[in-house]
Amino acid sequence: MxxxxxxxxxxxxxxxxxxxxxxxxxxxxxxxxxxxxxxxxxxxxxxxxxxxxxxxxxxxxxxxxxxxxxxxxxxxxxxxxxxxxxxxxxxxxxxxxxxxxxxxxxxxxxxxxxxxxxxxxxxxxxxxxxxxxxxxxxxxxxxxxxxxxxxxxxxxxxxxxxxxxxxxxxxxxxxxxxxxxxxxxxxxxxxxxxxxxxxxxxxxxxxxxxxxxxxxxxxxxxxxxxxxxxxxxxxxxxxxxxxxxxxxSGVVLSVADRNENRVSVKVNESATERELSSSFVVGHKVAEGESGYLIQLIGERGAILEEVRGTKATFAVPSDSGYVRAKVTYTRSVEDEYENFYAWMQPVFTDGRSHFDKEY
Ligand SMILES: [Zn+2]
Ligand SMILES: [Zn+2]
Known part of the structure; x- marks a missing residue:
């Protein structure tokens, strides 16, 4: 483009x-x-x-x-x-x-x-x-x-x-x-x-x-x-x-690789635990949740294209979405609600818009 x-x-x-x-x-x-x-x-x-x-x-x-x-x-x-x-x-x-x-x-x-x-x-x-x-x-x-x-x-x-x-x-x-x-x-x-x-x-x-x-x-x-x-x-x-x-906002990754074909994510669990034990981090409070890690592949208008419960995932990049991006959510329960912490990877573009598109 x-x-x-x-x-x-x-x-x-x-x-x-x-x-x-x-x-x-x-x-x-x-x-x-x-x-x-x-x-x-x-x-x-x-x-x-x-x-x-x-x-x-x-x-x-x-x-x-x-x-x-x-x-x-x-x-x-x-x-x-x-x-x-x-x-x-x-x-x-x-x-x-x-x-x-x-x-x-x-x-x-x-x-x-x-x-x-x-x-x-x-x-x-x-x-x-x-x-x-x-x-x-x-x-x-x-x-x-x-x-x-x-x-x-x-x-x-x-x-x-x-x-x-x-x-x-x-x-x-x-x-x-x-x-x-x-x-x-x-x-x-x-x-x-x-x-x-x-x-x-x-x-x-x-x-x-x-x-x-x-x-x-x-x-x-x-x-x-x-x-x-x-x-x-x-x-x-x-x-x-x-x-x-x-x-x-608290989740640390050991793998955050992306290219035109594939997005790979792996959570660094010990580093994340260390960060989340800090009194300075602030979770996003939500009423409902499921404790643990969730990794999602997100496409146009925020559509969830795939998701995996766990600490690692590799997603193929579909050609019919102008971009995709991966997001990791870690959820833990606090009193009678939940709080989320995130890692947001940057998008992969499939429509040629990026002038840096070969340099992931
Ligand atoms: Zn300021
Ligand atoms: Zn300001």
């Missing part, structure tokens, strides 16, 4: 590159967090960085509202591990129109692009994409269901937007919708069904590191696992832009 000869050439060299490369590994990171600098969060950039460093994350974006925190200005923990980096970022905050994380930027996004006067929501999001590009970064549209601000109709026409927050740990963002509004996952399936090339991110958007509770904006609730060749801001950012990651 959007195939461009330039991308085919890039894809060809991408295959050569990855065929000869055996050093890819998974890196855990959070693309969205706040500090004292915004005026409504409770910890310094150093304290926030230390929280993630201490808990084994590999990368973090200090994404402040319309401010650029230069990683070089942040004092790192005295015992800093070699496998931890800060990625320069900003939460471009266009008032009540749209927020986005400008990922791996060289400097602050042009303030004129934050909320152009007279622009509608689509145009504001488009301006954010341009602003991130001008600073050599990529844009992630944040929390579309925060006050139900950004519908699929707002997002669909935006060009060059390939990342958005499918899940956000802030308690006010309505990830799962309500009786009047779609969940963000339903918005994602609408966008994918309509031909958009867009990948789903999970982040914390944490503000509160001192005051803990389910109604507070605490860290540790959503993150991404990125498969990259090295741990550098460029390598992580480019891997995300090409969909080489999965999003999670």
């Amino acid at each position: 959007r195939t461009n000869p330039r991308y085919l050439i890039l894809s060809f060299f991408g295959i050569l590159f990855f065929t000869g490369c055996t050093s890819k590994q998974w890196y855990k990171g959070n693309t969205h967090v706040h500090t004292l600098l915004c005026g409504h969060a409770d910890s310094s950039p150093e304290a926030v960085t230390a929280w993630y460093h201490e808990r084994g994350y590999n990368f973090l974006c200090l994404s402040e509202h319309n401010q650029f925190i230069d990683p070089a200005s942040v004092t790192m923990p005295a015992n800093k591990r070699d496998d931890f980096i800060l990625i320069p970022a900003e939460e471009v905050t266009g008032g009540s129109m749209a927020h986005s994380t400008a990922l791996n930027i060289d400097g602050i996004v042009d303030p004129r692009l934050v909320h152009p006067s007279g622009a509608n929501k689509t145009q504001v999001i488009q301006a954010h994409v341009h602003g991130a590009e001008q600073q050599n970064g990529h844009s992630i549209l944040n929390h579309p269901n925060f006050h139900y601000r950004n519908s699929a109709e707002d997002i669909r026409p935006v060009e060059g937007l390939h990342l958005f927050e499918l899940h956000n740990g802030h308690p006010a963002v309505n990830n799962f919708g309500d009786h009047e509004h779609d969940s963000v996952e339903e918005i994602w399936d609408d966008l994918l069904t309509d031909g958009m090339l867009i990948y789903g991110v999970s982040s914390d958007d944490a503000h509160h590191f001192k005051d803990l509770g389910p109604d507070r904006s605490n860290p540790g609730r959503g993150w991404v696992m990125v498969e990259a060749d090295s741990l550098t801001p460029d390598a992580i950012s480019e891997a995300m832009y090409r969909g080489r990651f999965y999003a999670t």
Whole structure:
């Protein structure tokens, strides 16, 4: 659909590159967090960085509202591990129109692009994409269901937007919708069904590191696992832009492979158990459920094409769905209800829309 000869050439060299490369590994990171600098969060950039460093994350974006925190200005923990980096970022905050994380930027996004006067929501999001590009970064549209601000109709026409927050740990963002509004996952399936090339991110958007509770904006609730060749801001950012990651609210995978023919998933049970024993994770509360793991293959408009109860599955990719994606749900009972935790793999496209389609 959007195939461009330039991308085919890039894809060809991408295959050569990855065929000869055996050093890819998974890196855990959070693309969205706040500090004292915004005026409504409770910890310094150093304290926030230390929280993630201490808990084994590999990368973090200090994404402040319309401010650029230069990683070089942040004092790192005295015992800093070699496998931890800060990625320069900003939460471009266009008032009540749209927020986005400008990922791996060289400097602050042009303030004129934050909320152009007279622009509608689509145009504001488009301006954010341009602003991130001008600073050599990529844009992630944040929390579309925060006050139900950004519908699929707002997002669909935006060009060059390939990342958005499918899940956000802030308690006010309505990830799962309500009786009047779609969940963000339903918005994602609408966008994918309509031909958009867009990948789903999970982040914390944490503000509160001192005051803990389910109604507070605490860290540790959503993150991404990125498969990259090295741990550098460029390598992580480019891997995300090409969909080489999965999003999670607690479930960890040991296999997350996808190509044009097959999607393979395997849960890392011990790592998932470790994550879910944390007091920071927050499950999605549901009235009914069945304890254990469920792996689903999902197609257009969110249709469940296949499902397997258990910790591993391999699905053939059908040719009659423009895309498919796999999702893992772990359900556990709590008192008289259930709570779900998820891992969301990125889609496989069968209709040629991806300019990265040979580079899984
Ligand atoms: Zn925001
Ligand atoms: Zn935020």
